[in-house]
Amino acid sequence: MENPSFTTIDGSGSTLSPQEKQDEQFMQMTYTLIYMSFSGFVMSIIYMAFNYVYEQIRRKLTCSITISSNDDIYKIILDYLSSKGLLSSSMTQLKCQLKKKGWTWWWNRSKEENQKPEVEYLPGPGNHFFTYNGKKMWAVQSEGETLMTGWEKKPTKQELLYIMCYGTDTAPLRQLVEDAINVSQEKDTSLVNIYQVHRWGGSWEKCQQKRPRALNSVVLDSGIADNIIQDINKFLGSGEWYQSKGVPYRRGYLLYGPPGTGKTSFVQAVAGACNLNICYLNLSGGNMDDDGLNTLLNNSPLRSIILLEDIDAIFVDRTSVQGKMMERQQVTFSGLLNALDGVRSQEGRILMMTTNHREKLDPALLRPGRADVHVELNYASEKQMKGLFQKFFPDEAEEKAQEFANQLPEYKLNMAKLQGHFLKYKSDIQGAIENAKSLLDVDYQIKDMSISEWLRRLNMLQYAPKFRKESGIKRVSDLKYIGEGDLTAYGMTAMIDRKRIMGMISGDEDCKILFALQTQSQARTVLHAFLTSEADIEELLTIIGDEQITGWQLRDILDENKNFEVIKKKLRNKIIQNQLVKQGKIKDEDEKDDKKEEEEKKKKKDFPQENIEAMLKSISLTECIAKMKEAEIADPDVFFELDDATLITCLGIETEGKKFRFKEKMKEVKEKHEKLKAKKEQDDISEIVGDAFEKIQKKLSVIY
Numbered sequence: 196m197e198n199p200s201f202t203t204i205d206g207s208g209s210t211l212s213p214q215e216k217q218d219e220q221f222m223q224m225t226y227t228l229i230y231m232s233f234s235g236f237v238m239s240i241i242y243m244a245f246n247y248v249y250e251q252i253r254r255k256l257t258c259s260i261t262i263s264s265n266d267d268i269y270k271i272i273l274d275y276l277s278s279k280g281l282l283s284s285s286m287t288q289l290k291c292q293l294k295k296k297g298w299t300w301w302w303n304r305s306k307e308e309n310q311k312p313e314v315e316y317l318p319g320p321g322n323h324f325f326t327y328n329g330k331k332m333w334a335v336q337s338e339g340e341t342l343m344t345g346w347e348k349k350p351t352k353q354e355l356l357y358i359m360c361y362g363t364d365t366a367p368l369r370q371l372v373e374d375a376i377n378v379s380q381e382k383d384t385s386l387v388n389i390y391q392v393h394r395w396g397g398s399w400e401k402c403q404q405k406r407p408r409a410l411n412s413v414v415l416d417s418g419i420a421d422n423i424i425q426d427i428n429k430f431l432g433s434g435e436w437y438q439s440k441g442v443p444y445r446r447g448y449l450l451y452g453p454p455g456t457g458k459t460s461f462v463q464a465v466a467g468a469c470n471l472n473i474c475y476l477n478l479s480g481g482n483m484d485d486d487g488l489n490t491l492l493n494n495s496p497l498r499s500i501i502l503l504e505d506i507d508a509i510f511v512d513r514t515s516v517q518g519k520m521m522e523r524q525q526v527t528f529s530g531l532l533n534a535l536d537g538v539r540s541q542e543g544r545i546l547m548m549t550t551n552h553r554e555k556l557d558p559a560l561l562r563p564g565r566a567d568v569h570v571e572l573n574y575a576s577e578k579q580m581k582g583l584f585q586k587f588f589p590d591e592a593e594e595k596a597q598e599f600a601n602q603l604p605e606y607k608l609n610m611a612k613l614q615g616h617f618l619k620y621k622s623d624i625q626g627a628i629e630n631a632k633s634l635l636d637v638d639y640q641i642k643d644m645s646i647s648e649w650l651r652r653l654n655m656l657q658y659a660p661k662f663r664k665e666s667g668i669k670r671v672s673d674l675k676y677i678g679e680g681d682l683t684a685y686g687m688t689a690m691i692d693r694k695r696i697m698g699m700i701s702g703d704e705d706c707k708i709l710f711a712l713q714t715q716s717q718a719r720t721v722l723h724a725f726l727t728s729e730a731d732i733e734e735l736l737t738i739i740g741d742e743q744i745t746g747w748q749l750r751d752i753l754d755e756n757k758n759f760e761v762i763k764k765k766l767r768n769k770i771i772q773n774q775l776v777k778q779g780k781i782k783d784e785d786e787k788d789d790k791k792e793e794e795e796k797k798k799k800k801d802f803p804q805e806n807i808e809a810m811l812k813s814i815s816l817t818e819c820i821a822k823m824k825e826a827e828i829a830d831p832d833v834f835f836e837l838d839d840a841t842l843i844t845c846l847g848i849e850t851e852g853k854k855f856r857f858k859e860k861m862k863e864v865k866e867k868h869e870k871l872k873a874k875k876e877q878d879d880i881s882e883i884v885g886d887a888f889e890k891i892q893k894k895l896s897v898i899y
């Protein structure tokens with residue numbers, strides 16, 4: 196019997212039913228999967244075994260170091276290898292990045308803004324083969340894990356550098372690292388490192404290295420630079436003393452004086468001379484609050500100066516100016532004081548603050564412990580003018596420098612202005628001397644003028660007391676924030692007067708011409724606008740003489756009076772008034788006030804040093820005098836600011852009896868001082884008589 200033939204649905208002729216066929220396919224797939232997994236497993240075992248063997252052989256035959264880009268050494272080694280040309284042969288894959296740029300000295304800022312950004316090339320990822328000290332080495336740079344950094348959670352790829360060499364001795368590799376560090380240190384010590392606050396706040400980042408400014412390139416009066424350098428070096432060498440006495444190891448310097456007198460330049464030069472870094476602290480910058488400031492001040496890089504510039508511009512009435520304007524979180528004044536008092540810093544902290552207006556600073560900021568040494572950098576003295584001349588023209592005879600300086604008044608010009616003049620005539624020494632007087636141009640003089648002199652020239656001297664006494668405006672530079680509205684508050688009701696002032700403040704050219712002392716020819720022009728008779732004009736010009744009256748004074752007299760005889764009389768009066776002020780017979784109110792301030796400062800020193808010594812002797816503590824001097828607290832301003840406990844430590848008073856005697860004496864002396872101070876204040880109040888303008892008027896009416 197013939198086998199019945201089955202025809203499958205798909206017509207393949209298979210004898211399996213569809214279900215069986217499906218099962219068979221499933222089995223086949225399962226076998227394949229098992230086979231593949233097994234071979235994968237075997238492969239990975241082989242791979243791991245190979246790796247293990249390779250690693251073992253590598254370890255036996257080679258040694259290596261691994262450096263992560265998180266560490267500063269990473270860049271030091273890459274720079275070193277690149278600078279030695281060790282990577283050049285294999286450097287086909289380069290990494291390019293903008294050279295890190297940070298804070299720059301202000302006079303370089305505008306220059307740098309226009310400059311092309313600088314780029315630096317670093318070896319890119321890959322293998323680099325080189326020979327170092329005769330040893331073959333292999334550097335592998337690879338990308339590591341990605342870390343989220345900063346408050347922005349910015350993904351930052353970490354990089355790793357492996358350096359390998361044959362053999363099991365790691366000495367050649369360590370030598371390479373050592374050499375790289377030495378070279379970087381050599382570079383570091385000849386340069387000043389500039390640090391700025393990291394943009395995320397809370398830490399310092401090195402942003403620049405600068406060749407230090409030579410100390411003698413900042414021309415100062417004798418002794419200033421030497422004293423500061425000595426003081427800093429002494430401070431840096433007295434760590435143990437501070438520690439043993441339990442006194443916070445820190446020193447603060449306040450450099451004050453008009454703009455352009457070298458405060459910032461001096462800090463830069465001091466840093467170079469004392470081998471210190473500079474940490475530029477900008478309190479008005481982005482993410483800074485009291486805690487952040489505290490952390491920064493207590494964790495500054497070793498051997499560094501913390502530079503806080505224009506401190507008067509940061510806080511007004513203990514309120515942060517920037518914070519007020521931007522309505523954002525800022526360092527508070529008390530936060531600054533607390534941070535300055537911080538005691539965590541063990542390595543010694545040098546703080547340098549600069550200001551144009553020491554008088555505006557809160558006394559709390561000025562006290563010893565925060566600003567221990569105050570240094571005034573003033574307008575140029577004759578010695579400084581000659582000194583700067585000789586810096587620019589070193590081959591010229593000293594007489595030339597003298598000839599230059601003879602033409603200029605002392606303490607009127609800042610060094611920045613003189614520097615600008617020498618730069619202008621750098622290849623024309625004769626021009627520099629002949630044009631010395633151009634430094635005294637009106638614009639420049641105006642800025643530094645006392646407010647009384649300025650108002651006198653505007654023929655508005657009657658407002659001087661309002662400006663000076665009620666608003667505390669002493670110099671023209673104090674006027675910069677004044678608006679027309681403020682002038683009404685100073686009693687200036689006439690719009691025409693307000694316009695004159697505003698015209699001058701905004702630098703209106705016509706105002707400036709009338710502000711200048713008139714030469715004969717300029718005066719003639721003004722007179723011609725008011726008078727027709729040539730004879731009258733000549734008569735008035737004879738009275739005016741040379742440069743005695745300003746255009747405003749002349750114009751007002753002519754404006755207000757039509758009678759020639761009255762004009763003549765008023766003109767004569769004005770000129771005599773001007774001359775008297777010029778000759779100092781009627782003292783300029785500002786000068787008088789400045790002198791008074793000086794006297795007050797002297798009076799304030801109620802405790803001359805000898806008195807402290809006498810006081811110590813009187814209570815049989817003579818042995819403490821030497822300790823007091825050693826601790827540099829002999830200055831009465833310092834001594835009487837310290838509390839009894841600190842004084843007892845500094846003076847090394849040990850027995851209870853002596854401590855008691857000392858405390859009792861201090862109490863007695865301080866009480867005496869308070870009484871003396873109260874009496875002086877009373878005397879001062881009774882000394883105040885009238886105002887300057889009235890005095891001038893009185894003197895004039897006696898003369899006429």
Ligand SMILES: Nc1ncnc2c1ncn2[C@@H]1O[C@H](COP(=O)(O)OP(=O)(O)OP(=O)(O)O)[C@@H](O)[C@H]1O
Nearest residue numbers: 412413414453454455456457458459460610611614
């Ligand atoms: N005493 C000086 N000797 C040499 N150059 C000086 C001196 N003072 C200022 N200069 C020059 O004037 C310029 C400005 O100086 P610097 O910034 O140091 O003045 P400053 O007193 O800090 O001014 P500000 O108060 O406006 O900050 C610099 O280029 C500097 O070289």
